[in-house]
Amino acid sequence: MATGGDTEYAICTEQELIQSFAKAGDRVLYWGSGSPQAWRVLIALEEKKIEYRSVCISFSSGVLKTPTFQQINPRMRVPVFVDGAAGVILYECAAILAYLEQFYPNPLFPNDPKLYAIAQTRLHESNEILSMVGEMVVYLRRAQANANKNIRPNPEILQAKWNFLESELKLWEMYLDGRNFLVANEPFLCDIVTFTNIAYAVRCGLQLDGLYPRLAMWYLRMCSLPSIEKTWPPHWKTTNGFSVLAKCHFCMCAGKCVCSCQGE
Amino acid sequence: MATGGDTEYAICTEQELIQSFAKAGDRVLYWGSGSPQAWRVLIALEEKKIEYRSVCISFSSGVLKTPTFQQINPRMRVPVFVDGAAGVILYECAAILAYLEQFYPNPLFPNDPKLYAIAQTRLHESNEILSMVGEMVVYLRRAQANANKNIRPNPEILQAKWNFLESELKLWEMYLDGRNFLVANEPFLCDIVTFTNIAYAVRCGLQLDGLYPRLAMWYLRMCSLPSIEKTWPPHWKTTNGFSVLAKCHFCMCAGKCVCSCQGE
Known part of the structure; x- marks a missing residue:
C-alpha cells in the first residue's frame, strides 16, 4: 500500500529505479524515509x-524486493551508497560510514x-538502544494488532523490556554528564548515529523531558544541526508515529485511561 | 557452576580481577573462552x-557482574581492552578493532x-550470521530444556529459521566465488570476524562439508592461520559443543533417529 505522500518523493517502480542508477563519477545514496540506518548516512554526507x-x-x-534492487544489495535494504568515481557499491550503514x-x-x-576510543565505543554500543526499542515496538504493535482478539501484552514481559530500556537510557544520561555531546563539546559520528536511534524512539512515543534531562537537552542540540533539519524523514513531518513507547502503555491501565496511545 | 577446566586459566574472583589490572604502559585484553566477539580481538592482536x-x-x-568489573565495562561483558600507554579503556569488540x-x-x-569497500561491507554484514545462529541456538536449547515436559520445538518456526540461515550461508558461498578469502587471496579483518561467527556455528553442530563447499575450504584455510590456532577457545579443545545445529534437528524425526544430537 503505497501512500500518496510516499510517492511524491520516493521511487516506487523498478523502471524508476533503473533510471536512478549512478552515472560515471556520480555519487548516489539510496535511502528510505524513517530508517535510522539510512538517516545517519544522509547526516554524515551533509556534515562531511x-x-x-x-x-x-x-x-x-516493494521496490526493495525487485531483482533490480537485489543487484545493488542482495540483502534488499537501504542504505546503499554508490560511489561512481571509485566504481564502488557499499551496503550496511556502518560500512558506508x-x-x-x-x-x-x-x-x-x-x-x-583517548577521545577516539570513547567515540568508537559509543558508536557501537548505541546499537543497543535501537535493538531494544525495535524489540519493544514489534512486541507492542503485534499486541495492538491482536487487540480485537482480546489478547493484551503480557505485563511482566513488558515491564522487563521497559526496565532494560530505562537502564540503557540511564547509561547514556551518565555518558552525557559534564559535556554537551557524547565525547566532548562538539558532535561526532557517534552523536549522529545515537541521535537517529533516539529520534526513532521519540517518534515511537518515548518521553525524554523530565525523565532523562541530559539526553533531552542533547537531543535538542542535535535537532538544531542544519544537517539534521535538512535530512529529517519527510513522512515524519506530516504524520504521527506509533506512540507505543508512551509511558501509558506501561501504566497497566488495561485500556481504561484516556491518553492518545489508546487511539490507534 | 564454575567448571574445573575453567578455573585453570580463567579469573573467577573479584580479588584476582583487581590483581590483573593494567599497570602503566601495559596492554590488557579481557576475554572469555568461546565468545566469538572476544576471540576476534585476540586474533587481531596476534595478526597485528x-x-x-x-x-x-x-x-x-559471576565475575562479570561484580562492581569491580562494572568499573571497567558497565555493560558487564567481554571483550574489554585496556591500553595503559594511552590511558584508554575500550569495550565493544567493533570499537576495539x-x-x-x-x-x-x-x-x-x-x-x-574498491577492496576496502568490500571488506567493510563483509565485516558488518557478518553480524547477520551470528545473530541468526544465536537465535536458533537459544530457541533449540530452550526446547531441549523443556523436553521433559514433552514440548517439542515448533517445526514451522524451526524450518523458517533454518531457511533464513541457509539463505545467509549461500550468500557467503557466493561471496567466496573465485577467491580464497572474502576480499582477495589473503585474509583481512572481515575474514577474522566472519570466521569467529562461523566457528561458533560449527561448534553448535553446523555442517559445512558437502553443503557449503567454498565456505568449508575457507574455514580450513582460516583454521590453519597460526593466530587462530594460538587463540582457539581453551574449553573448545576439551569438550563437545551443543549440537543443536546438526541437520538431524531439522529432519522432523521427532526423536526417532539415533544421531548424536538427541543425546543431550
Whole structure:
C-alpha cells in the first residue's frame, strides 16, 4: 500500500529505479524515509560536505524486493551508497560510514586516541538502544494488532523490556554528564548515529523531558544541526508515529485511561 | 557452576580481577573462552603483532557482574581492552578493532578503495550470521530444556529459521566465488570476524562439508592461520559443543533417529 505522500518523493517502480542508477563519477545514496540506518548516512554526507544524489526508495512499494534492487544489495535494504568515481557499491550503514570517513575530508572522529576510543565505543554500543526499542515496538504493535482478539501484552514481559530500556537510557544520561555531546563539546559520528536511534524512539512515543534531562537537552542540540533539519524523514513531518513507547502503555491501565496511545 | 577446566586459566574472583589490572604502559585484553566477539580481538592482536597481556574471565564465576568489573565495562561483558600507554579503556569488540586499526601497524584492511569497500561491507554484514545462529541456538536449547515436559520445538518456526540461515550461508558461498578469502587471496579483518561467527556455528553442530563447499575450504584455510590456532577457545579443545545445529534437528524425526544430537 503505497501512500500518496510516499510517492511524491520516493521511487516506487523498478523502471524508476533503473533510471536512478549512478552515472560515471556520480555519487548516489539510496535511502528510505524513517530508517535510522539510512538517516545517519544522509547526516554524515551533509556534515562531511560530500556532493551526492539522494534517491529515496518507497518501503511500501516493494521496490526493495525487485531483482533490480537485489543487484545493488542482495540483502534488499537501504542504505546503499554508490560511489561512481571509485566504481564502488557499499551496503550496511556502518560500512558506508567507515568508507566515507576513510576516503573523504571533514573527519567525524576526534584525533586524540583517548577521545577516539570513547567515540568508537559509543558508536557501537548505541546499537543497543535501537535493538531494544525495535524489540519493544514489534512486541507492542503485534499486541495492538491482536487487540480485537482480546489478547493484551503480557505485563511482566513488558515491564522487563521497559526496565532494560530505562537502564540503557540511564547509561547514556551518565555518558552525557559534564559535556554537551557524547565525547566532548562538539558532535561526532557517534552523536549522529545515537541521535537517529533516539529520534526513532521519540517518534515511537518515548518521553525524554523530565525523565532523562541530559539526553533531552542533547537531543535538542542535535535537532538544531542544519544537517539534521535538512535530512529529517519527510513522512515524519506530516504524520504521527506509533506512540507505543508512551509511558501509558506501561501504566497497566488495561485500556481504561484516556491518553492518545489508546487511539490507534 | 564454575567448571574445573575453567578455573585453570580463567579469573573467577573479584580479588584476582583487581590483581590483573593494567599497570602503566601495559596492554590488557579481557576475554572469555568461546565468545566469538572476544576471540576476534585476540586474533587481531596476534595478526597485528601487538604485545598484550591476556586475561581470561570465567563466565560461570559471576565475575562479570561484580562492581569491580562494572568499573571497567558497565555493560558487564567481554571483550574489554585496556591500553595503559594511552590511558584508554575500550569495550565493544567493533570499537576495539577500529581502535587497533587506527593506532597500530600491520593493517587488517586493504588500501584500495574498491577492496576496502568490500571488506567493510563483509565485516558488518557478518553480524547477520551470528545473530541468526544465536537465535536458533537459544530457541533449540530452550526446547531441549523443556523436553521433559514433552514440548517439542515448533517445526514451522524451526524450518523458517533454518531457511533464513541457509539463505545467509549461500550468500557467503557466493561471496567466496573465485577467491580464497572474502576480499582477495589473503585474509583481512572481515575474514577474522566472519570466521569467529562461523566457528561458533560449527561448534553448535553446523555442517559445512558437502553443503557449503567454498565456505568449508575457507574455514580450513582460516583454521590453519597460526593466530587462530594460538587463540582457539581453551574449553573448545576439551569438550563437545551443543549440537543443536546438526541437520538431524531439522529432519522432523521427532526423536526417532539415533544421531548424536538427541543425546543431550
